Amino acid sequence: MNTLSRWFGRNLLRIYAVVAFTYLFIPVAYTFAFSFNDSGKSNLIWKGFTWANWQNPCGAPEVCTALGNSIKIGLLATIFSTILGTMIAFAIGRHKFKGRSSTNLLIFLPMATPEIVLGASLLSLFLVFQINPGFWPTVIAHVLFCMSFVVVTVKARIASLDPRLEQAAMDLYANERETFRRVTLPLVAPGIAAAALLAFSLSFDDFIITNFNSGTMTTFPKFIYTSAARGIPAQANVIGSAMFFLALAIVIVGQLVTRKRKVS
Amino acid sequence: GSGGGSSENAIRWGNWPLYLDVDDSGKNYPTLQAFIKDSGIDVKYLEDYNDNDEFFGKVQAQLKLNKDIGYDLVCPTDWMAGRWIRLGYAQKFDSANIPNKSNIVDTLAAPSYDANRDYSLTWQGIMGGFGWNTTKNPKGIRTLDDLFSPANKGKIVVLSEMRDTIGIILMAQGVNLQTVTEAQFMNGVDFLAQKIADGWIRGVKGNEYAEDLTSGDATAVIGWSGDMFILKSENEGKFDFAIPESGGTISGDNMLIPSTATPEAKANAEKLINYYYEPAVAAEVAAYVNYFCPVKGAQAEMEKIDPDLAASEFIFPTAKTMSNLSVFRALTPTEETTWTEAFQKAAGN
Amino acid sequence: MKKISTPYLLLIPGMGFLFIFFILPLFNLAQTSTQTPVGGGDTGEYEQTWRIANYFDAFVENREQFGRSFLYALIATVLALAIAYPLAYTIAFKGGRFKNVMLVLVIAPFFTSFLLRTIAWKQILGEEGFVVPTLRSLHVISESTTLTSSAFAVVMGMTYNFLPFMTLPLYASIDRIDPRTLEASGDLYANGFTTFRRVTLPLSMPGVVAGTLLTFIPAAGDYVNAAILGSPQTKMLGNVIESRYFRIVDYPTASALSFTLMISILILVTVYVRKAGTEELV
């Protein structure tokens, strides 16, 4: 009894984490389950188990084109926003300069702007400049809203960095560049990686802004939104679940590899 | 047009969901595939026309600037087609390319917004009426009172298509849709707003109402004929549809070539329109979508496919049925704006 | 030639980008918000008349949705904070070598598109999902009570969808806390809760501020949750803006509403950030 309650006391938070993750994954599990639905047109009601959707994930018209677009846009948006955002984060986090607080505000504004406003105002800009909505305008829109998230994430990490470590590096003959490369960057890297991951997730999952600026190009969320009216095909569930597992797998493998490297 | 996303010999067709014949796998459109094969024109079929206002809202800025909107053929409902034509966003047909144009049924041949059918041809005719879940409404729904019966409380979905939803309410209130006044209209809107405020109505939606019926979230709707028959046949009679006793609405969705389509795309689109005006093709589409078929001679072709459907009042309505259906009168631009605003406001927007 | 100093070199590309693709469009938006329609107004044709009253009209017409947006967003933010804080804490202090995996678990749902997940909630909580029939048979809810198409569903959906935005910044700042200060607190008679209130929470305040902002702001401007999980009675300002843009093509009102929303959020945020004692916005 005593040991049991001690076990509970010690693991209360872990138990909580399990509950919280369960909450996060309920709809994912639902999506996964219905990826095996022998659904026909509309994947709303359980009609029986089938492998067919997984065997032919691109079976529904457009779904894989949409996925391909989403991934391409996601990667490009991640690269650009991570580079631009990290640069800004370092400027703000590591330097004192005139206009620092207004820069801060400007970075924050896109986040404070509802997506619908962002999407609509950007579209009107493109049209003024005679640029047709589509792939690149979408990439630009995504870079725009991902960048602020990158800045915030990376800046937080920079702020947590003990300045004495950089001083120690400088003291040990590392010039600004080397100090950055050997000490600052490795210590900030987890923050940058997290920011990139977040950027990709945000881009990959965005619907509202994309809806304004993508013209007739479909993306995965757009595909789901438009199919919602006539029934989302089970292939969408297949792809949603597959992406989820892919993300997990990449990270777990990455984790295992770094641990192995550490051991050897 | 300028720019033009459409490559040579390919066109992009934006249409409503559940609006084209599909084979059993749910992936192929037989009539469309036949056309692609025969004509060599590649057609990209996009089922993303969910709502007239929404679609217009999305493309109107490009139309105004004459930038490619991403479609070479679109399918707005009558009143919206009228707006496109009035604003110069539709291209005039080259009649030579559409010899089958003459196959259009007489009742649809000369609408007010396009008396000579120079810019538009009906894709399907739509009847607005009541749809319901038969287990929850065993006696069916014929009147507004049936619709607002306690069993359906909180599970009613009505169309975001203003003319259908308010039209049916107005007719139940004895109003003539050809002469409806602003006061009468606002009365109808108030009725709707009250029902929403009292928690009867779960949603004011576009074509998604069909999904809500399927999932069980909705037990009764104001919906469209064809969709309901598809649901009925796909779910072994679990759903049914009827024209209200006090009258239903009738309208048409029209094929129309946007001003931004290139000449090549326009020509190809015209070939497609012509193709779908062949009675046999039209019958094949109608056999699937179950909407009011606008093509003369299709009924005869339908006999070959499914005699039951050939006799359907909803696909090939008789004069008696037609007499219980009304067309919403054309609105002035100002009316259009204020009435839509009032309706949207009632819907919570 | 004078050398441009490092911070400016770092800022130029990103700031240039923001200027072109964010500031310019906002100016455009500001202009549009004071236009008036040409003709009937169904055409999307407007002329610049500098009609400031647009703002007043737009606000008065839609104050209900305004209130709802802020109320729902507030509730969702509080709920998300309550759920995410212990989670972030656990990951930071008990995650051990599973830290990274747990962090990815937090964002992994993004990859199953948020629309798919929201629609999944709609099904799960829908009339024929397993929750409603179970609750009905247990008489927890009445026959006529529905879980979807309700304020409950909208708030729940927002809480759910913005949870990662809350969890990640919280994690970042909790992870930064030197565990030795927590030990010192325990050593000085603070029990778990007091240590939390006196040491952990104050030290993680930047994360709380960042997380609540990243949740509240998008939630206040959201319309997809309300569209999928709500009813006409739960529409938010985002739905109105969407409908003004896409259905009524009433750009001036949409722009005015957008601006009002943005400014209100900014004012709230400024007050909040001041109160929370963080100097820099996020």
Place this chain on the structure above:
Amino acid sequence: MSDAASSARGDLGLSHLTKSYGDFTAVNDLSLIIPKGSFFALLGPSGCGKTTTLRMIAGLEEPTQGTISLGATDITYTKPYQRPINTVFQNYALFPHLTIFENIAFGLRRRGIKDVDDAVNKALDLVELPHLAQRKPTQLSGGQQQRIALARAIVNRPALLLLDEPLGALDLKLRRQMQIELKWIQKEVGITFVHVTHDQEEAMTMADTIAVMNEGEIEQMGSPAELYDNPKTAFVANFLGQSNLIKGSITGSDGANQIVDLFGQKISLQKDRSHAVDNSILAGIRPEKFRISRLETSTSGNVLTGGKIEDVSYIGVSTQYQVLMPWGQELMVFEQNDDGVAPFSVGESVNISWEPVFTFALRGDDDAEAGTEVNPEEDLEEE
């Protein structure tokens, strides 16, 4: 909280306490009892497990094995905040978000004490930093931070105070002054102190009991004088103060004394000061016990002849000599500079003498170098 603080007073008992990090054992099967109200010092080389031991007592680290008790209560799994124990952390662990004042007030407030001003100000006075009350920890120098850590713990007057090198960053004067204050508080309030320090003088002057730790285990425990005058092992002899250890063998006995042969020269040794197990011994003499005399001077007591001054260094209070003995060993000798007489110079031939009572004897097979430096090979047991 104050319940826990007032109940459960009594002796602190560690029983078979063990802590392992993976393969590496930081603390190994440690058992000891620290009487209530005593001043207990823990000495030992860097990395021997002192901090780890304190952390287990404070409840910040869970033992791999063993139990900890306070009075009759087993507190092995009690939460840190329920233990009437406070710690001065080796790394200070001040709260960065609180002012110095609030840092010190923290424990008092947690125990529900409303009026903390007096107590806090007294603690600030005690550590000589009343003027820094409103600063934040980062604005303090190293020594100032350490003093605040001390004040923060002491202000609570706990039953048991754990001090992990609490004065290490202070200059000698301040350290001495703090020592006096600490000792005073300990006596006055009856707090039990467990004190880790590298300052042997500190341990010697302050502690009732000293434990010398080595590689996770306790080598010897006792009063300062006991440990200094009569160490049991070469490690203790060398670690605590300095010792000259000379190989020898017991050749006979003379009443309470034994006769010892050191490379051919005979000396005598009190029997009760021998820890040898057979005839082979290490004879130990502290450097300050030696007297150096020029060859012509007569010397009494134990005498070793034939020395040669190898090195002279002046360190203020005294002068240190290295004297090379005929068998090749260098002995260390301290002479206090109290007579203004010219010191010996390098190269001079001298004799060395001392009172027999100062001789102690260790096992002949003990490592004479143990404790004079960390021996990396010995640590290698891990990995």
Place this chain on the structure above:
Amino acid sequence: MSDAASSARGDLGLSHLTKSYGDFTAVNDLSLIIPKGSFFALLGPSGCGKTTTLRMIAGLEEPTQGTISLGATDITYTKPYQRPINTVFQNYALFPHLTIFENIAFGLRRRGIKDVDDAVNKALDLVELPHLAQRKPTQLSGGQQQRIALARAIVNRPALLLLDEPLGALDLKLRRQMQIELKWIQKEVGITFVHVTHDQEEAMTMADTIAVMNEGEIEQMGSPAELYDNPKTAFVANFLGQSNLIKGSITGSDGANQIVDLFGQKISLQKDRSHAVDNSILAGIRPEKFRISRLETSTSGNVLTGGKIEDVSYIGVSTQYQVLMPWGQELMVFEQNDDGVAPFSVGESVNISWEPVFTFALRGDDDAEAGTEVNPEEDLEEE
């Protein structure tokens, strides 16, 4: 970089160096020259500005005023990495993401040295931690971390090495051993050391020059013996070692000596050991210079009679006595325990004597208590 490391060798010069934090001046108009190759120790109470001074020399803190030069080069605004200077930080500042090995190799790699294994392993051996090469800093004890910080700086053999209490967390034995190694390296490689320490013995044995700092300023600078035997101020006399300071006045002169009256008893004082400005003086005698004798014993040199033993404490090597003099002052006396004679006991009446040459004299208006403890009032100048 290796350019910078090899060029610009020479003396380190600080000129009018000042550092303020807001209103508070941490270092105040400090000027001094540290000759190339010398071992310079900086002593001073906690918070007096030692760390701040080192940080300015390293280039990690910009002086509010003043300049720093190395040889002929002004390096006041030179980047830290361009200075051939390395620092052992008081707080270690080890890189948490690198192994111990890579921490030590860091500086070498930055200077483009490819084969670092040898040098790093040697440095690890030096600090006795070769077995920890692959650990991360958080897995080390306090003393182990400090040794790695030392190894990381020393491996670079810089022209100037700044050490901020580099041995503070080490036990005595290890500290002594490290001291010897450091001294050896310093001599062998000719590095200039600037060493902050709280261990006076460390400063005395290792440094060529000691500077005593107080409240941001240097009080006295000189060789260890100079500072110890002939302090200029009460602060130095008390801070460095202990002193008995007795109020007196010069009443006459006798050749090279002055005759001083101490509360009615006459003693003599070498003229060149007086820093007094007028007849009023503080006569200083170190406690270990005193000899205590029972009243009946004859004593020579300067003698003060009428003492009474007030307190006796045994501290291993020696015994400390507090002797109460007729004018109410307690004098401190250290006697080495080398003769096995029974010590004096409390209450005994004694005389105190010492060789006149050991007397030094300070200005009579100096504060006899300065440097015995930190005086909070004096610090209050800020805020």
